[in-house]
Amino acid sequence: MMSFNMGGTAEPVYSVPEYESILGLFLFPDLSFTTSQRKSKGDSVKMDVLTGMKQKETMEISQLMTEMEGKTVQINGAIHTIRDMGTVAFVVLRKREGLLQCVYVKGIAEFELEDLKEAASVLIKGTLSKNEKAPNGIEVMIESVTILSEPAETMPIPISKWKMNTSLETKLNLRPVALRNIRERAKFKIQEGVVRAFRDFLHQQGFTEIRTPKIGSKGAEGGANIFKLDYFHTPAVLAQSPQFYKQMMVGVFDRVFEAAPVFRAEKHNTKRHLNEYTSLDFEMGYIDDFTDLCAMETGFLQYMVMLLEKEYEKELIILDVTLPRVDKIPCVRFDEAKELVAGKYKRAIKNPYDLEPEEEVLIGQYFKEEYDADFVFVTHYPSKKRPFYAMDDPADTIYTLSFDCLFHGMEITTGGQRIHDYHKLLEKIAARGMTEEGMEAYLSAFKYGMPPHGGLGIGLERLTMKLVGEDNVRETTLFPRDLGRLEP
Amino acid sequence: MMSFNMGGTAEPVYSVPEYESILGLFLFPDLSFTTSQRKSKGDSVKMDVLTGMKQKETMEISQLMTEMEGKTVQINGAIHTIRDMGTVAFVVLRKREGLLQCVYVKGIAEFELEDLKEAASVLIKGTLSKNEKAPNGIEVMIESVTILSEPAETMPIPISKWKMNTSLETKLNLRPVALRNIRERAKFKIQEGVVRAFRDFLHQQGFTEIRTPKIGSKGAEGGANIFKLDYFHTPAVLAQSPQFYKQMMVGVFDRVFEAAPVFRAEKHNTKRHLNEYTSLDFEMGYIDDFTDLCAMETGFLQYMVMLLEKEYEKELIILDVTLPRVDKIPCVRFDEAKELVAGKYKRAIKNPYDLEPEEEVLIGQYFKEEYDADFVFVTHYPSKKRPFYAMDDPADTIYTLSFDCLFHGMEITTGGQRIHDYHKLLEKIAARGMTEEGMEAYLSAFKYGMPPHGGLGIGLERLTMKLVGEDNVRETTLFPRDLGRLEP
Numbered sequence: 017m018m019s020f021n022m023g024g025t026a027e028p029v030y031s032v033p034e035y036e037s038i039l040g041l042f043l044f045p046d047l048s049f050t051t052s053q054r055k056s057k058g059d060s061v062k063m064d065v066l067t068g069m070k071q072k073e074t075m076e077i078s079q080l081m082t083e084m085e086g087k088t089v090q091i092n093g094a095i096h097t098i099r100d101m102g103t104v105a106f107v108v109l110r111k112r113e114g115l116l117q118c119v120y121v122k123g124i125a126e127f128e129l130e131d132l133k134e135a136a137s138v139l140i141k142g143t144l145s146k147n148e149k150a151p152n153g154i155e156v157m158i159e160s161v162t163i164l165s166e167p168a169e170t171m172p173i174p175i176s177k178w179k180m181n182t183s184l185e186t187k188l189n190l191r192p193v194a195l196r197n198i199r200e201r202a203k204f205k206i207q208e209g210v211v212r213a214f215r216d217f218l219h220q221q222g223f224t225e226i227r228t229p230k231i232g233s234k235g236a237e238g239g240a241n242i243f244k245l246d247y248f249h250t251p252a253v254l255a256q257s258p259q260f261y262k263q264m265m266v267g268v269f270d271r272v273f274e275a276a277p278v279f280r281a282e283k284h285n286t287k288r289h290l291n292e293y294t295s296l297d298f299e300m301g302y303i304d305d306f307t308d309l310c311a312m313e314t315g316f317l318q319y320m321v322m323l324l325e326k327e328y329e330k331e332l333i334i335l336d337v338t339l340p341r342v343d344k345i346p347c348v349r350f351d352e353a354k355e356l357v358a359g360k361y362k363r364a365i366k367n368p369y370d371l372e373p374e375e376e377v378l379i380g381q382y383f384k385e386e387y388d389a390d391f392v393f394v395t396h397y398p399s400k401k402r403p404f405y406a407m408d409d410p411a412d413t414i415y416t417l418s419f420d421c422l423f424h425g426m427e428i429t430t431g432g433q434r435i436h437d438y439h440k441l442l443e444k445i446a447a448r449g450m451t452e453e454g455m456e457a458y459l460s461a462f463k464y465g466m467p468p469h470g471g472l473g474i475g476l477e478r479l480t481m482k483l484v485g486e487d488n489v490r491e492t493t494l495f496p497r498d499l500g501r502l503e504p
Numbered sequence: 505m506m507s508f509n510m511g512g513t514a515e516p517v518y519s520v521p522e523y524e525s526i527l528g529l530f531l532f533p534d535l536s537f538t539t540s541q542r543k544s545k546g547d548s549v550k551m552d553v554l555t556g557m558k559q560k561e562t563m564e565i566s567q568l569m570t571e572m573e574g575k576t577v578q579i580n581g582a583i584h585t586i587r588d589m590g591t592v593a594f595v596v597l598r599k600r601e602g603l604l605q606c607v608y609v610k611g612i613a614e615f616e617l618e619d620l621k622e623a624a625s626v627l628i629k630g631t632l633s634k635n636e637k638a639p640n641g642i643e644v645m646i647e648s649v650t651i652l653s654e655p656a657e658t659m660p661i662p663i664s665k666w667k668m669n670t671s672l673e674t675k676l677n678l679r680p681v682a683l684r685n686i687r688e689r690a691k692f693k694i695q696e697g698v699v700r701a702f703r704d705f706l707h708q709q710g711f712t713e714i715r716t717p718k719i720g721s722k723g724a725e726g727g728a729n730i731f732k733l734d735y736f737h738t739p740a741v742l743a744q745s746p747q748f749y750k751q752m753m754v755g756v757f758d759r760v761f762e763a764a765p766v767f768r769a770e771k772h773n774t775k776r777h778l779n780e781y782t783s784l785d786f787e788m789g790y791i792d793d794f795t796d797l798c799a800m801e802t803g804f805l806q807y808m809v810m811l812l813e814k815e816y817e818k819e820l821i822i823l824d825v826t827l828p829r830v831d832k833i834p835c836v837r838f839d840e841a842k843e844l845v846a847g848k849y850k851r852a853i854k855n856p857y858d859l860e861p862e863e864e865v866l867i868g869q870y871f872k873e874e875y876d877a878d879f880v881f882v883t884h885y886p887s888k889k890r891p892f893y894a895m896d897d898p899a900d901t902i903y904t905l906s907f908d909c910l911f912h913g914m915e916i917t918t919g920g921q922r923i924h925d926y927h928k929l930l931e932k933i934a935a936r937g938m939t940e941e942g943m944e945a946y947l948s949a950f951k952y953g954m955p956p957h958g959g960l961g962i963g964l965e966r967l968t969m970k971l972v973g974e975d976n977v978r979e980t981t982l983f984p985r986d987l988g989r990l991e992p
Contacts, residue, residue, distance in 0.1 A: 064835040066881065069709075069803040070796060076710060092790045094755070094953060112710055112758035135953035137790070137924075164790070167953035168926040192752035192949040201756050208713045221557075222564065222600055225696045227782050227964075229983045230718065230765050231731070231742075233990040243719070245733035245742070247779075248771070252990055254719075254733070254742075261983065264680035264992070267582070268689050270600040276764065277718050283736070291735075294715050302580045302625070302652070308558060315557040347552040393554065436625075438656040457992025461680040465582060465623035465655030476715075495717045495749065502721040502740055504752070504945025 074139065077113040080154055085146050089156060091116060092139045092164065094196075095132060097176035105129050107158065108176070109140070114330060115198065117150040118142060118158050125158040134176070135167040175200075184488060191495060191504050202331040203492050207480040209328045211275050213320035214296045214474075221312065223298060224269040228261035230254055230277065234454035241282045254279035257473060262299040263405070263434060264461040266469045273298035275476070285499045287488040288373075288426060290477060292497040299471030306407075306417040306433040309470050310347060310393050313421060313429060317342040317391065324483075335484050340390035340423070346383050347393040350415070353379050369398040371420075380425020395419040397432075404444050407433040407470075417470075423482045431472025438462040562627065565601040568642055573634050579604060579644060580627045580652065582684075583620060585664035593617050595646065596664070597628070602818060603686065605638040606630065606646050613646040622664070623655040672976060679983060679992050690819040691980050695968040697816045699763050701808035702784045702962070709800065711786060712757040716749035718742060718765065722942035729770045742767035745961060750787040751893070751922060752949040754957045761786035763964070773987045775976040776914060778965060780985040787959030794895075794905040794921040797958050798835060798881050801909060801917060805830040805879065812971075823972050828878035828911070834871050835881040838903070841867050857886040859908075868913020883907040885920075892932050895921040895958075905958075911970045919960025926950040 074090045075083070083089065093109030093116060105120040118140055120129055125142075132138070142156040173182050173190055175197040180187070187194040195201050215225065231245070231252050243254040258274050265272040278295045303309065321339045324332060332339070348356070351368065357378040358365050366372070371379075371394070383389040396415040399408050406416040418432025435441045441462050445452055452459060480492040490496040495504060562578045563571070571577065581597030581604060593608040606628055608617055613630075620626070630644040661670050661678055663685040668675070675682040683689050703713065719733070719740050731742040746762050753760040766783045791797065809827050812820060820827070836844070839856065845866040846853050854860070859867075859882070871877040884903040887896050894904040906920025923929045929950050933940055940947060968980040978984040983992060 062837070062840060064795075066795075066798055066802040066833045066835055067831060068799065068806060070799045074790070092955070094955065112712070137953060137955035164956055165924050165954060168951045171952055190948065192755060192945060193952050195753070195756040204714070204757075205712065207715075211713065212707075219700075224600070224693065225699065226692070226982060227695075227765070229780055229985050231767065231780050231985055231990065243733055243735070245731055247731070247990060248769075248987055250990060265683070265982070267680060268683040269692075277715070279719065281736075292717055292719050302562070307552075307554075310554055311556065311558045314554040318556060343555060345554045347554055349550070352550060436653050454991075457680060460678065460992075463656045464659055464681050465625060466653060467580070467582065467625035468652055494714060494753070497717050497719055499736055502719065502735055502738060503942075504948075 077111055077116055077152055077154075080116070080144060080156075081152055083144055085144060087144045088141065088159075089144050090139060090141050091118075091156060092137070095134050095136050095138060096196075096198075098129070098132060098134055100129060107132060107140075109138070110196065110198075115151045117147070117155040119155055120158050125160065127161060131163075132161065133166055135171060136163055137165040138163055184490060188490060188496065188501065189504075195494070199334055202334040203480065203484050203486070204494060205331045206324065206328055206335070206337070206484055207476065207492060209324050209331075210320055210476060210480055210483070211294075211296070213323040214275060214316060215273070216323070217316045217319040218271075218273045218298055221271065221315070223271040223273045223300070224265075226258075226262065226265050226269070226272045226274050227276070228255070228258040228265075228274060230279070241280050243279050243281045256280050257295060258297050259403075259405075259473075260455075260458040262297055262471060263466075263469065264458060266299050266301040266471075267461050267464075267466050270301040270467070271298070272300075278473075283499060287490075288478060288481075290489055290493060290496055290498060293478075293489075293493070294476035296474040296476055296479075297471065299469060301467035301469040303433065303468055303470050306395070306419060306431070306470050307347070309431050309433070309472055310345075310395075310419060310421075313431070313472060313474075314342065314345050317345070337484055340483070341388065342391065344387075344389065345391045345393060345421075346387055346389050347395060347419075348379075348383075349396045350394050350398065351396070353382075353392075353394050357382050369400060371397075376422055376427060377425035380422050384424070390424060392422045393419050394422060402432065404448050404450060405434045405441065407435050419472075421472075421474075423479065426478060426482060427475075428479045428482065429472050429474045431470065433468070433470035436462065436466045436468050438466075565599055565604055565640055565642075568604070568632060568644075569640055571632055573632060575632045576629065576647075577632050577644060578627060578629050579606075580625065583622050583624050583626060584684075584686075586617070586620060586622055588617060595620060595628075597626070598684065598686075603639045605635070605643040607643055608646050613648065615649060619651075620649065621654055623659060624651055625653040626651055672978060676978060676984065676989065677992075683982070687822055690822040691968065691972050691974070692982060693819045694812065694816055694823070694825070694972055695964065695980060697812050697819075698808055698964060698968055698971070699782075699784070701811040702763060702804060703761070704811070705804045705807040706759075706761045706786055709759065709803070711759040711761045711788070712753075714746075714750065714753050714757070714760045714762050715764070716743070716746040716753075716762060718767070729768050731767050731769045744768050745783060746785050747891075747893070747961075748943075748946040750785055750959060751954075751957065752946060754787050754789040754959075755949050755952075755954050758789040758955070759786070760788075766961075771987060775978075776966060776969075778977055778981060778984055778986060781966075781977075781981070782964035784962040784964055784967075785959065787957060789955035789957040791921065791956055791958050794883070794907060794919070794958050795835070797919050797921070797960055798833075798883075798907060798909075801919070801960060801962075802830065802833050805833070825972055828971070829876065830879065832875075832877065833879045833881060833909075834875055834877050835883060835907075836867075836871075837884045838882050838886065839884070841870075841880075841882050845870050857888060859885075864910055864915060865913035868910050872912070878912060880910045881907050882910060890920065892936050892938060893922045893929065895923050909960075909962075911967065914966060914970060916967045916970065917960050917962045919958065921956070921958035924950065924954045924956050926954075 074092050093111040096108045096110035099106040107118040107120050109116040139162040140158055141160045142158045147155045174180055180197055232255055245252050257278050262272050274297045277292055279292050321342050354365050361378050383392045397418045399416050402416045402418050406418050409415045409417050420427045421429035477489045477493045481489050562580050581599040584596045584598035587594040595606040595608050597604040627650040628646055629648045630646045635643045668685055733740050745766050750760055762785045765780055767780050809830050842853055849866050871880045885906045887904050890904045890906050894906050897903045897905050908915045909917035965977045965981045969977050
């Protein structure tokens with residue numbers, strides 16, 4: 017650890033806080049403390065006691081903003097960039113709350129500017145002053161610096177630029193470094209906000225958070241798109257959804273949710289597919305019909321927008337995000353939606369029972385143009401396109417009581433009412449030519465009684481992508497997994 | 505759907521709320537709504553608009569508790585048990601907030617008691633009254649009932665009993681049903697509280713929640729205990745910890761956390777091992793030393809106890825839980841701890857560089873007996889028992905700046921300071937005879953600068969187990985995965 021001192025004082029600028037300071041008010045009798053000395057025979061028990069959080073002398077940006085001008089402060093951070101203007105230089109620190117401008121003036125700071133390297137972690141001591149042109153309106157006049165850690169090489173990409181103008185491929189290859197760019201990391205703060213909103217909102221609505229296994233003996237919904245693994249010489253699979261488990265748990269907690277990874281061995285190589293993604297799932301009992309689910313999702317989206325406005329304003333500004341309209345979300349039947357876009361955009365309906373990605377885009381466009389809507393619920397998907405557990409519409413069993421939610425023309429949610437009657441579930445399984453084998457536990461929940469229920473799953477990365485205006489889901493995935501990418 | 509009516513009224517007791525009621529105040533011009541009718545040619549666009557949450561007529565227990573006696577109420581739930589006392593019968597509903605006693609009196613309720621089955625989902629209409637002896641001090645005099653769903657068979661285990669006296673094996677085999685027992689499900693509400701506390705506390709402390717991939721090309725810490733899978737003809741593994749990723753993300757957000765599944769292909773078949781479990785991980789930059797991490801965990805444990813006391817009182821009472829002491833947590837060196845228990849319990853030290861489970865138990869016992877402590881930090885584990893990235897103690901490189909946290913003598917946390925200097929990391933890798941291959945991305949984070957940092961991982965199921973006083977980690981895992989169990 018190098019240390020640059022201001023004056024001729026022998027005291028280090030940055031002293032590691034005394035370990036004893038965390039002892040608090042209480043000391044066990046006959047106990048003394050030692051960090052790294054070994055106990056010698058005959059000593060009393062050497063022990064420390066933790067009583068809670070440590071007070072730190074270093075400050076974060078939000079703390080600095082409440083401090084008085086002229087105060088001597090200590091701050092740590094990574095040197096994001098150094099702009100040398102001659103007699104004065106700006107040393108911009110990257111801290112978790114944002115950027116902090118520190119001012120180096122030769123002679124005031126008693127060390128050479130050359131001693132500082134971009135990407136070094138430092139502890140700076142200086143004087144706080146206000147500057148409207150600096151980020152957050154504050155800056156620190158540097159007095160002394162302690163280098164905590166230094167890089168071994170210079171940055172391979174210009175992470176301190178506002179827009180890096182680096183290809184997605186390069187950004188993904190250099191992920192741990194590329195994410196240090198302010199705009200890149202802001203996307204994942206927004207993503208954090210989305211998940212927080214999902215959980216907090218559902219918690220308020222009486223949902224219980226559950227954790228279901230990701231390794232299982234059979235895929236929840238069957239099909240070929242399942243990753244297989246050897247589980248102590250037994251064939252096993254990775255969960256492609258928590259579907260069976262969340263339904264089973266409705267019988268326990270009435271309302272449950274989970275925000276966890278799901279795995280899809282799909283060979284899609286598109287801008288909107290990942291082979292591992294985060295699914296925001298909920299399942300609720302005692303619904304009157306599937307629109308209860310749409311209403312719950314609407315409530316979540318409204319809460320999400322509110323939370324982002326309130327607590328993620330900084331990131332919304334960094335990314336220049338205009339939040340979507342969530343006050344009124346149109347709800348349109350699948351067949352109706354197909355006809356609407358076929359009519360308006362002069363497009364022949366090729367397959368009445370399937371929705372092509374292009375049609376989804378046009379549905380989004382239609383409702384944006386006609387009603388200024390950013391989200392649309394498309395309801396009553398054909399039964400043949402939905403899994404066996406989907407409840408058919410009793411009024412027309414070609415369709416189901418299900419829906420997708422589109423955000424700017426992209427499916428971000430799939431949901432619907434499920435069959436809750438044991439015998440009806442068995443009938444549907446038989447009608448599909450499926451086997452009950454491996455579904456015994458799932459079916460047992462129904463055998464012993466299940467309330468009417470339904471649920472949905474939201475693709476977190478897609479929702480984030482659309483929120484921040486990206487067009488590739490890899491842009492809003494920390495470490496994406498796709499057909500060609502297992503690293504980093 | 506069967507419906508039992510009270511009087512001779514033609515109106516159904518329970519009418520599905522009109523879909524139109526969710527239209528709110530706003531209607532798009534020229535739009536009308538239809539649920540299941542197909543659009544006829546020439547009709548205008550049939551569409552509904554969702555404006556938020558639906559208001560429900562049915563009430564939850566907390567709402568009922570604020571209502572006036574004598575009020576006519578509607579409630580739904582599963583029939584947990586029926587106790588027929590002759591002229592009066594108690595129909596106990598299981599709702600998400602607890603049990604609700606409903607009273608059936610022949611003649612007042614105009615249907616036969618025989619029409620009700622245990623495990624059916626029902627909607628009950630009745631009159632609210634106070635009764636100190638009933639759960640939550642309230643009960644509902646039943647007027648009419650609507651059966652929403654019925655079981656196909658009677659319960660295979662007595663879930664309505666306070667203690668089921670059923671073997672763990674049976675409970676796990678019948679998991680979706682066994683969890684409906686009030687005590688069983690209470691454990692998982694406590695678990696929810698633990699995770700909420702972890703996230704909320706760390707969020708307040710400036711940590712960012714991250715989501716790291718569970719499929720990767722190489723295990724974070726190497727070793728044989730890794731599940732392998734085929735990833736589109738490329739060998740891949742399941743993450744045994746988010747270690748590498750959370751460290752890389754310290755370079756981005758300074759402080760990060762994740763609560764997610766991890767996978768260990770260990771062939772342990774003990775009461776405290778699972779092959780898939782939830783790891784509560786955090787990693788923080790700019791630490792002064794590893795005791796910052798212990799202090800942060802102490803802060804979390806204190807917050808957790810506070811949250812459980814405040815919001816999970818009901819479950820604590822159901823499970824008769826006495827929360828652990830978290831005001832003062834002793835912190836003792838590994839070698840010191842070994843000598844303490846060897847001395848007090850007359851036990852020879854077999855291996856000075858390893859801690860046996862029996863020794864952990866005795867350390868727990870020692871600190872409980874001597875200091876009434878429920879948690880203990882055991883620090884300075886031998887370097888050879890810690891992974892390569894652990895920082896050795898400069899004062900004695902046989903040991904590391906690391907720790908475990910024991911709860912009643914069981915390891916629930918492993919953590920420590922990590923090497924942050926690129927060259928030192930390379931040296932340690934070389935000294936261990938390891939290869940850098942497959943670690944390029946991880947190492948790149950250090951090459952381009954990383955602050956001093958450290959972190960820890962807490963086993964959620966173990967922590968919950970100890971909190972609720974169970975002795976097998978499967979008791980506090982919704983759907984455990986072990987050597988012999990992949991189902992349900």
